[in-house]
Amino acid sequence: xxxxTETDAYIRLFSRYLREQGLPVTHQREVVADVVFSSVExxxxxxxxxxxxxxxxxxxxATIYRTLDxxxxxxxxxxxxxxxxxxxxxxxLSREPLHEHLICLHCGTVAEFHDSAVHQIEALVTAQHGFRxxxxxxxxxxxxxxxxxAGVSLPRxxxxxxxxxx
Amino acid sequence: xxxxTETDAYIRLFSRYLREQGLPVTHQREVVADVVFSSVExxxxxxxxxxxxxxxxxxxxATIYRTLDxxxxxxxxxxxxxxxxxxxxxxxLSREPLHEHLICLHCGTVAEFHDSAVHQIEALVTAQHGFRxxxxxxxxxxxxxxxxxAGVSLPRxxxxxxxxxx
DNA sequence: GTCCATGCAAACCTTTTGCACTATA
DNA sequence: TATAGTGCAAAAGGTTTGCATGGAC
Numbered sequence: 534x535x536x537x538t539e540t541d542a543y544i545r546l547f548s549r550y551l552r553e554q555g556l557p558v559t560h561q562r563e564v565v566a567d568v569v570f571s572s573v574e575x576x577x578x579x580x581x582x583x584x585x586x587x588x589x590x591x592x593x594x595a596t597i598y599r600t601l602d603x604x605x606x607x608x609x610x611x612x613x614x615x616x617x618x619x620x621x622x623x624x625x626l627s628r629e630p631l632h633e634h635l636i637c638l639h640c641g642t643v644a645e646f647h648d649s650a651v652h653q654i655e656a657l658v659t660a661q662h663g664f665r666x667x668x669x670x671x672x673x674x675x676x677x678x679x680x681x682x683a684g685v686s687l688p689r690x691x692x693x694x695x696x697x698x699x
Numbered sequence: 700x701x702x703x704t705e706t707d708a709y710i711r712l713f714s715r716y717l718r719e720q721g722l723p724v725t726h727q728r729e730v731v732a733d734v735v736f737s738s739v740e741x742x743x744x745x746x747x748x749x750x751x752x753x754x755x756x757x758x759x760x761a762t763i764y765r766t767l768d769x770x771x772x773x774x775x776x777x778x779x780x781x782x783x784x785x786x787x788x789x790x791x792l793s794r795e796p797l798h799e800h801l802i803c804l805h806c807g808t809v810a811e812f813h814d815s816a817v818h819q820i821e822a823l824v825t826a827q828h829g830f831r832x833x834x835x836x837x838x839x840x841x842x843x844x845x846x847x848x849a850g851v852s853l854p855r856x857x858x859x860x861x862x863x864x865x
Numbered sequence: 866g867t868c869c870a871t872g873c874a875a876a877c878c879t880t881t882t883g884c885a886c887t888a889t890a
Numbered sequence: 891t892a893t894a895g896t897g898c899a900a901a902a903g904g905t906t907t908g909c910a911t912g913g914a915c
Contacts, residue, residue, distance in 0.1 A: 550858055557914045559870060578904080593872045598905065608857035614782060618880095619904055635830050646824050650816060655839055658812050663844035664801050667853065671837045673821055678829035687833065691774035692716055723889045725895060744879080759897045764880065784905090785879055 543570040543609065543626050550607040561592050565600040573628070575613055575621040575643045615643065615672070633670075637677035639685045644677070709736040709775065709792050716773040727758050731766040739794070741779055741787040741809045781809065781838070799836075803843035805851045810843070 547566045548558045568584045569576060576584075578597055585592055601622055604610035613621045615636050621643075633651065635644040651671055659666045676685060713732045714724045734750045735742060742750075744763055751758055767788055770776035779787045781802050787809075799817065801810040817837055825832045842851060 546858070555869095557869060559914070561871070594904095595873080595906075596871055599870080606857050614780065616780060633824075635825070635828055637830075638833060644828060644830070646828070648820050648824060650820050651837075654814050654816050654820075654837075658799075658814060659801070659839060659841065662801055662810060662812070663847070664803075664810070664839070664841055665847055666839050666841040667804060668841075669837065669839040671817075671820075671835065673825060673830070673832050673835040675825065675830055675832040675834075681829070681831055691772050692712070721894095723894060725889070727896070760879095761881080761898080762896055765895080 537571075539627060540567065540570045543624065546626075547604065547607060547609055550609070551603070556603070561596050562600050562603070564590050564592060565597055566604065569601075569604060569610055569622055570624050570626065572624075575615075575623045577617075577619055577621050579619075581622070613643075615641075617641070634672045635677070636672055636674050637680055638674050638687060639676055639680040642677050642679075703737075705793060706733065706736045709790065712792075713770065713773060713775055716775070717769070722769070727762050728766050728769070730756050730758060731763055732770065735767075735770060735776055735788055736790050736792065738790075741781075741789045743783075743785055743787050745785075747788075779809075781807075783807070800838045801843070802838055802840050803846055804840050804853060805842055805846040808843050808845075 544563055544566050547570075548563070551558050551562065564585060565581065568581050572584070574580070578594065578601070581597055581601075582592075582594065601610065601612075604622070604624075605612050609626065610622050610624050613623065613634070615621060615634070629645065629647045631652075632645040632647045635646060636642075651669070655666050655669055658664075676687065710729055710732050713736075714729070717724050717728065730751060731747065734747050738750070740746070744760065744767070747763055747767075748758075748760065767776065767778075770788070770790075771778050775792065776788050776790050779789065779800070781787060781800070795811065795813045797818075798811040798813045801812060803809075817835070821832050821835050824830075842853065
């Protein structure tokens with residue numbers, strides 16, 4: 534952790550945010566921020582805890598959750614829910630600020646992409662509905678290249694086209 | 700409930716699915732299906748339970764969950780997670796089979812839309828990544844027309860553009 | 866010295882599961 | 891009658907909270 538000057542700059546940004554809010558900059562908060570800013574993955578709380586222990590830090594889960602709340606509020610970190618039953622966190626620095634996700638249903642790998650057409654759709658649709666957009670989320674679930682090569686296939690179940698067979 | 704012949708047809712479709720799977724068609728399953736197929740809303744389990752009690756049916760939560768699993772497996776019902784901490788269910792009959800959601804962050808109202816450009820994006824992006832798409836989800840969060848008229852505004856917090864201020 | 870954060874454990878909330886009993890086919 | 895479903899309550903799993911202690915400023 535904290536290998537790069539980049540990561541250090543991000544941690545300083547978080548510290549600045551905390552001071553602006555009149556909140557103490559604690560060791561625990563710096564450690565959580567360090568782990569999150571040092572990774573390009575979409576980390577679960579367990580991932581974060583594991584990484585901390587690997588570097589000899591032992592911080593309570595409650596503190597991790599509370600710090601993640603602050604990181605999300607600061608806009609430095611984004612919270613994701615890929616339907617796994619828990620949340621994942623990714624920092625928003627040094628990556629496309631607005632991006633969408635490709636999620637492999639077999640191995641769980643998450644890839645990112647950006648397509649400006651998404652914003653065009655958002656602008657068009659929300660204008661039609663008189664809706665004021667704040668954020669959006671486009672997730673494509675399927676099989677990544679590697680899982681396809683490995684011969685993985687997901688079973689199909691249920692009625693194929695129910696609406697046609699009434 | 701069960702007011703329309705349409706709803707009855709949907710329930711029959713579910714019964715057919717159950718028989719095909721060699722599963723019993725029970726009263727409880729018919730009641731849950733009736734509630735879900737009779738509504739155009741995105742129902743939570745609590746919504747479903749409340750609706751049942753309103754018509755004098757008292758069915759255990761476990762049975763509701765188990766029946767919803769079957770409805771989802773049959774492809775007759777879709778499961779949604781709008782980040783509220785619980786799931787919502789919508790039937791897929793007599794509505795656009797593939798649609799996206801507009802979710803109001805203030806009142807929770809969910810509207811639907813369809814835009815074929817989403818599929819074009821999906822096709823393009825997945826081809827680029829060698830990814831085999833199975834399903835996708837596009838959700839736009841913001842303020843609906845009514846909440847805007849009512850003067851609702853959501854506070855902005857955090858750093859505005861962190862990446863520029865390192 | 867004043868606040869606020871931390872850590873632990875308990876609480877929370879939705880969803881799942883085990884088990885004795887009941888209903889479907 | 892065999893097999894599977896139901897209901898209840900307990901368990902599970904991620905996340906939040908209360909409270910006594912400790913640390914930041």
